[in-house]
Amino acid sequence: MGLLDDIPGRGKQPVAAGQPYFISDALIVGNAFSIFYTIMYPWLTRGWLPQPLLLPAEVYKVGVTHYFSYLKAKEELGYTPITTPQEGMAATISFYKERKRKSLDGPTIYEWFFCVFGMSAVIAAAFFPDIGPIPLLRSACLFILRSMWALRLLATWATLMHVGEAIYAWRLAKRVDPVNSRGWFWQTFVLGFFSLKFLLKRAKK
Template identity: 65%
Template structure:
């Protein structure tokens, strides 16, 4: 079956839950281009790295969702899918909903079990109830391939694969998305309350897939992107079994740190078991059903997509500061702080142990204090040089280069020097 480009879109009102991300903002603009009467992006955030796509099109941001919904073609509506009243107001008068609001896909978010279930399961229930209550006839749920993938190899998978057992998921995100998807699909055909007809639902399962035909080795696919950005390619490999052990260690440590997971100063874990499976275990899927039933045809070739991606990231890199990892920051800042404490604080409690440890390397208090003074002076001198150089090669970020180099010294300056050589 082949559908026209605007079929089912012209004159309709759409809600995109979780619409300020890259996919959501692109979807909003595409719906509008194809003749939608109104598109509402419903999101918890007021801004995002992709929201400028909408704002550049003259989109209005409504701080509350109690205002008139007929003010413009695209509305950025601030609300939370976990609050039933927010969802009810956002979906009032809509014809179709794209539900892609979710939480906990990776990093620290993945370990916040309660929040993950609240957003992904309870939030989906609120969307379903609002659809039935307000007569929304179409719901497209953006799920994930993780509902059928749990670390075991999948070759050319399709829609007939069974769900992964709920008790066997290694992360709450995949489990919650599996439950939510089944709730959505079981609601297909549910009678509407205020209108004649039924609610029709479907689910799609996006994955890290690129290209129209053959499976892609992620590492080889990313090689030209990394090389274009002058990042070093990995020189060593790590077996999946060893990476899983490392991932479980990080999972244990960050579970202990649960009360502080939302704090900005706590870096993202290096890896978690689910991320090891996604990177280290072969899994790819067929889009044959979409091609046969919806007439899906890839619009961008892999070569065109990679060229556009390289251009985007090169431009983005030039607009921002280059710098080392968070672990380098911790090493430099914590190291200088500990050296200052050992050199100048009174010797009591743990300071005595720290001072004895430092004296083992520096041999005397005088040497220790001179090292700290010289290191501080070097950082100040390097920061002033960085500010002067950045004024010539990267004036928009000159202040940022100054402060970063003041904290990190040569560990930051080397990135600015590399940029200057270009």
């Protein structure tokens, strides 16, 4: 049965049955409190000091380095780590870089809110009838732009810009990130340059 009864020198005994083993890379992580423990522990054990808020036992606990040893698994099962800590860290970093490359970069939630709410408000104020909060939005826009002609021109220009940026993002993504080209198109259509700048940054790499 594999690890249970074929360990050399064990006489077909299931040495692993019911036994806990730590499977790790044998890396010992240092404790940041070790210096504090080294300095404070001798003083906290002196009898002439008043009882401190931080007792010697607590100082000892934070000063001890805890790690999981794989020596039992090595002795009884013949286990050895297949990668070094450096190799494992390099593989982890490579994995997350590849994962990030396959996903869309995007702006913050504030930029999302600004673009979605701003574009929706301008288009609604320019072309929608007077229902709900639209008269209030139209009044706010006209306070800045002064005329419906300018408001509708701005809404049309902004929409065409977003469409043009989305098409450009789709064509650029076909070259630098073909897996996510459709996602780049729709994200740039909604966010405009706030999305396109991330794709341009990726294209420069």
